[in-house]
Amino acid sequence: MRNHWQDAATRRPGPVERLVYRSRLIGAQESLGLFGGGNTSTKCRQRDLLGRPQDVLWVKGSGVNLKGCEARHFSPLRLEPLRSLVQRRSMHDEEMVAFLERCLLDPKAPRPSVETLLHALIPEADIDHTHADVILALANTHQGQRLVRRVLGDHLLWVPYLQPGFELSKWVYEAYQRQPTAHGAVLEKHGLITWGPDGSTSYRRTVQYVSRADRFLAKQRRRRLWSVPRWKTLRAEERMTLLRRWLPAMRRTLSRHRKVCLTYVDAPEVLAFVNAARMPQVARTGPATPDHMLRTKRLPFVVELGRDRSADGLSPQAIVRQLEQYAGIHRRYFKKHHRSGQTMADPYPRVLLIPGMGMLTTGKDGTEADMVAKIYTHAMAIMRDASTVGRYTSVSEREAFGVEYWPLELYKLSLAPSESELAREIGLITGAAGGIGRSIAEKLVDAGACVVVTDLERRAVEDLAEGLNRRAGRRRALGIAMDVTDERSIERAFEAALRAFGGLDFLVSNAGVAMVASIERLRLADWERSFAVNATGHFLVARAAVRWLRAQGLGGTLVFIASKNVTAPGKDFGAYSAAKAAETQLARVLAIENGEFGIRVNIVNPDGVFDGSGLWRTIGPARARTYRLRPSALEAYYRQRNLLKARVLPEDVAEAVGFLVSRRAAKTTGCILTVDGGLREAFPR
Numbered sequence: 001m002r003n004h005w006q007d008a009a010t011r012r013p014g015p016v017e018r019l020v021y022r023s024r025l026i027g028a029q030e031s032l033g034l035f036g037g038g039n040t041s042t043k044c045r046q047r048d049l050l051g052r053p054q055d056v057l058w059v060k061g062s063g064v065n066l067k068g069c070e071a072r073h074f075s076p077l078r079l080e081p082l083r084s085l086v087q088r089r090s091m092h093d094e095e096m097v098a099f100l101e102r103c104l105l106d107p108k109a110p111r112p113s114v115e116t117l118l119h120a121l122i123p124e125a126d127i128d129h130t131h132a133d134v135i136l137a138l139a140n141t142h143q144g145q146r147l148v149r150r151v152l153g154d155h156l157l158w159v160p161y162l163q164p165g166f167e168l169s170k171w172v173y174e175a176y177q178r179q180p181t182a183h184g185a186v187l188e189k190h191g192l193i194t195w196g197p198d199g200s201t202s203y204r205r206t207v208q209y210v211s212r213a214d215r216f217l218a219k220q221r222r223r224r225l226w227s228v229p230r231w232k233t234l235r236a237e238e239r240m241t242l243l244r245r246w247l248p249a250m251r252r253t254l255s256r257h258r259k260v261c262l263t264y265v266d267a268p269e270v271l272a273f274v275n276a277a278r279m280p281q282v283a284r285t286g287p288a289t290p291d292h293m294l295r296t297k298r299l300p301f302v303v304e305l306g307r308d309r310s311a312d313g314l315s316p317q318a319i320v321r322q323l324e325q326y327a328g329i330h331r332r333y334f335k336k337h338h339r340s341g342q343t344m345a346d347p348y349p350r351v352l353l354i355p356g357m358g359m360l361t362t363g364k365d366g367t368e369a370d371m372v373a374k375i376y377t378h379a380m381a382i383m384r385d386a387s388t389v390g391r392y393t394s395v396s397e398r399e400a401f402g403v404e405y406w407p408l409e410l411y412k413l414s415l416a417p418s419e420s421e422l423a424r425e426i427g428l429i430t431g432a433a434g435g436i437g438r439s440i441a442e443k444l445v446d447a448g449a450c451v452v453v454t455d456l457e458r459r460a461v462e463d464l465a466e467g468l469n470r471r472a473g474r475r476r477a478l479g480i481a482m483d484v485t486d487e488r489s490i491e492r493a494f495e496a497a498l499r500a501f502g503g504l505d506f507l508v509s510n511a512g513v514a515m516v517a518s519i520e521r522l523r524l525a526d527w528e529r530s531f532a533v534n535a536t537g538h539f540l541v542a543r544a545a546v547r548w549l550r551a552q553g554l555g556g557t558l559v560f561i562a563s564k565n566v567t568a569p570g571k572d573f574g575a576y577s578a579a580k581a582a583e584t585q586l587a588r589v590l591a592i593e594n595g596e597f598g599i600r601v602n603i604v605n606p607d608g609v610f611d612g613s614g615l616w617r618t619i620g621p622a623r624a625r626t627y628r629l630r631p632s633a634l635e636a637y638y639r640q641r642n643l644l645k646a647r648v649l650p651e652d653v654a655e656a657v658g659f660l661v662s663r664r665a666a667k668t669t670g671c672i673l674t675v676d677g678g679l680r681e682a683f684p685r
Contacts, residue, residue, distance in 0.1 A: 001029065001210040005203055015044040016058055016071050022128070022199040026206065027066030032130040034378065035371050036063045037291050038191070041119035041127050042199065043079060048105075055079035059119050061110025062411060075109040075116075082120035086173060091166035093408055114408045117169035122176055124195035126202040131191040131289050134213035136382045139188050140288060141390030148186045151216045152209050156192075157185035161395060163290075163402050164190075184209070189289055189395050217385045224388050227276035231355035234311060239266060239357050240495055242311055248551035249316035250352075251503040253323045254362055255554060257346035259424035261450055262502025263369035265377070266358035273380040274353045278387060283353060286394025288382040290403035294410075295372050296379070298333075298400045301326050301349035303357075311356045323348060337401040345405070351376045364424050365450050366475035366500060420448030421662055426501045428452045428493070430484055430541055431511030433460040435612025436561065439650035440508055441468055443658045445476050452497040454482035455511070484511045484537030490544050506557040506661050507545040509538045509583075514576045514615055516622035527575045534579035539586055546594060555598030559660045560587040561653070564607035564674070568682040572626045584672070591670035600669040602660045605684075606653045607676035608638030613650075642677025 004025050010018050019042040026032055026040065041059040048054050057079045060066065064073040081103055085091065091099075100112050113119075119127050138147045145158045157175045162168040172185055172193070183205045184194035194205035234242070243264060254260050273279060280302050287293050304322060305311055330347035338344070350372050352360040361376065363369035386392040394400075403409055422444060429444075431437045432453035441453050445468045453468070455461045458481035465479030478500045482493040497504065513533045515526045542558055549556035566584045569577035584603055591601035610616050616623075624631040639647050656673050659665055672684040 001031070001207050001214060003204060003207045004028075005200060007200070010200065015042050016074060018042070018199055019058055019074060019126075020069060020071055022126070022203050023060065023066045023069050025203060026128060026130060027069060030374070031133045031378065032206070032210070033066065033132075033191075033291075034375050035295065036065050038066060038128075038130045039113040039115055039119070040066065040129070041116075043125050046076075056105065057082065057116070057120050059116050060113050062113050062408075064110065073110060075112040076105040077103040077112060077116065077120070078105060079120060082117065085117065085166070086121055086170070088166070088170075093165055093406075096166050097408065111411065114164050115169070117166060118164075118172055118193075121169050121173040122195055124202075125197050126199040127193060127195040128202045128206050129191060129193045130206060130210075131291055132206075132210045132213070133288075133378055133382050134210060134217055134385065135186060135192040136189070136288055137217060137385035138213055138389070139186050139190075140382060140386045140393055142393050143390050144188055144393070147389060152186070152212055155181070155183040156209065157182050159185050159187045159190075161188040161190065161399065163399065163406070165408070190291070191289060217388065220388045221385070227278040227387070229272075229275045230277035230279075231275040231305070233271050233275060234356045236266075238312070242357065243498055244495070246314075246316050246319055247498055247502055248548065248553070249320050250323070250360070252553045253320050254348045257348060259505070259554070260362040260502070261365055261369050261424065261426060262360050262362050263366060263373055264358065264360055264499045264502070265373045267377070269380065270359050270377060273384065274355050274358060279353065279355070282383045282387055282392050285383075285392055286397075286400060288379040288394070290395055290400060292375050292379055293400065293404045295350065295375050297330075297350045298397075298404055299349075300351035300353050300376065303352065303354045305355055311354060333397065333401065334405075337398060338405065342405055360502070362502075364419065365448075366478075369502075370475060420446075422658075423448035425449045425505045425661070426451075426497070426503050427506040427508060427661070428454065428497060428504060428541075428545065429508040429510060430454050430482070430537070431561075432479075433457060433464060434510075434614050435650040436606065436609055436653050437508075437510045438464060438612060439654040440510065440657050441477070442471065443651070443654035444508075444661065445472050447658055447662070448476075449506075449661075450476045450501050452478045452480055452493065452500070454480050454493055456481065456483060484541050485532045487540055490540055494544055494548070503552055503554075504545060504548050504556070505554065506559070507542065508559045508561070508657055508661070509541055510561040511537055511541075512561070512580075512615070514573070514619050516572050516619050516626065517575070518572050519574045522575055530575035530579045531582065534576065535582035535586065538583045542586065542590060546590065546599065549599050550594070550597050553597075556600070557661050557665075558587070558590060558599065558601045559657050560584070560601070560603045561657075562587070562603050562605050562672075564605050564676045564679055564682040566603075566605060566672075567684060568679060570626075572622070588670055595669060600660075600665070602665070602668060602670070603672045604653060604656045604660070605672055605674045605676065605682065606648060607642070607674075607679060607682065608635070609648050609650055609653060610635045610638075611650055639677070642679055644677045646677040648675060648677055 023040045039060040043057050045053050046056045057077045058074045061073050061075050100116055194202045196202040283300050326349055327347040334344045350362050361369045361372035383392050427449055429441050432441050433455035441451050444451055453461050453464050461479035465477040468477035469475055480493045480496045483489040562584050563580045565577040566580050587601050587603050621631050624634045653675050656675050
């Protein structure tokens, strides 16, 4: 671990700013803690409302991620009453939380970390607690205390595993009193604490001890092979074939509690772990640290391949049976340890390990599934290193339950904002780079959906997806170049969607082209091109979507963007009007054929949507000639001909799509919804 401390950067106006600087340095190192893990603090003198000096503890708020933290993420507390708690022999969690809240100096500050008392009772100015991978690798072995002494020396206290709270804080305080020259402590199954008279010292000690552990483990890795591979990695195309076969049934089963997205990871380090002969035993020992369990659950799901040790011979039904067995084990685990008033969480796994294939992780969207994958990838490194130097150990089943269902930890999850209308829904949008497609994508992502945005130009859809993810502040979009007339291109796009999100819930079939010519002047190539995109393209993409939705068994929605020209065709627009009519009939047949599977199919008929439209830039001059208008007068002509005299915008079409995709349209299928300002000749009949 490199020391990134810069003295010049710490010449800041106050102790909180220096604490933020130090915390960000720690948070930037993924191997020290992920997504809310770890905490930091500083003690200082500040004046109260009456101008009297008082001792104040600033500590990280519960669930706050150190990476990118700001001053508002830390809680100021009166230190004197906190220190008085050393006289107490015991304290219940609820009593402790209430006490901490009464000590807060700012009622708008975040709830203090559950380890606030530990920071308060140690009489050092600055304290850093991390879940450093290499420290956990030493401490999570059957000889953890001896290894820590041997590798890290005598200046760190050894603290047997205790659940965070008053008891742990009192234990560390008393150990410190016996050895006040200590630089910090190693908490069994819980990480490293360092402290010092200033932030530079506490940070430098973190770097020092993590680096020592890292160097030691690096030597051990070179000397010893962690585990002989038992399974061989399948070729990439074989892995995708199996994912296509398994994922529909897997997502259906994993979504019994509520829908999930799945992310597939086949990085080299993941494949090395899942293929190791000792993997099942080590993975089923327990979490690398209880802090991971909020995201990963206590145990991963390990796919049992059977006697032939081949994933290829495993049916989707067999995997479903194994998943149900896992859920049954969790139910018994909950029944055995739960207390009155506790509610069982989703019993299905968050991490799925598949020998020869890699890892699947679940979450409400791509960001959450990625979080789980990243945390468990770090857990893999901890398990590997611990197994290299000893026998990997974890907390007991009862201790794990105490954390997994601990109200103070579950509180972190309650800090997440409420889920939006389309949360956990996954969709694919064709023609997404145009004005209508872009607005649809923005609307659906704003409503919480994950979307795969497709169009012909790779750069355009990748830029669109990047913008959508920035807009959401989460990974909810993936941009894939796709030609709706090419079956192989569609197959590749669906594969990318499955890797990123694990399934499909809706399709917005929007891609289209147009050419202007009277029938007698229309070239055969233009007629065929119109039907290839505006009819056959919708067929090919819808067929792929329906096959997946039926196999997945979770229902679904298809929305076709057709045109006013379906019911009111226009002069010199024969190829477009005929192909769009074919698209509409295709949608109606799909509605008839798929209702029994809970799949709804609806149609949106827009007209005269000029904003952001590449199509109108192409055909506008020709349409103006058809109506004997100047090109600049065309948009006004379209606006004046509708009953509302309204300008139809891409956002209006997106609003209609958002309604048809949502549960608000749960009883609607086979419907044409017009977004044209009102055209009597185009009224659906």
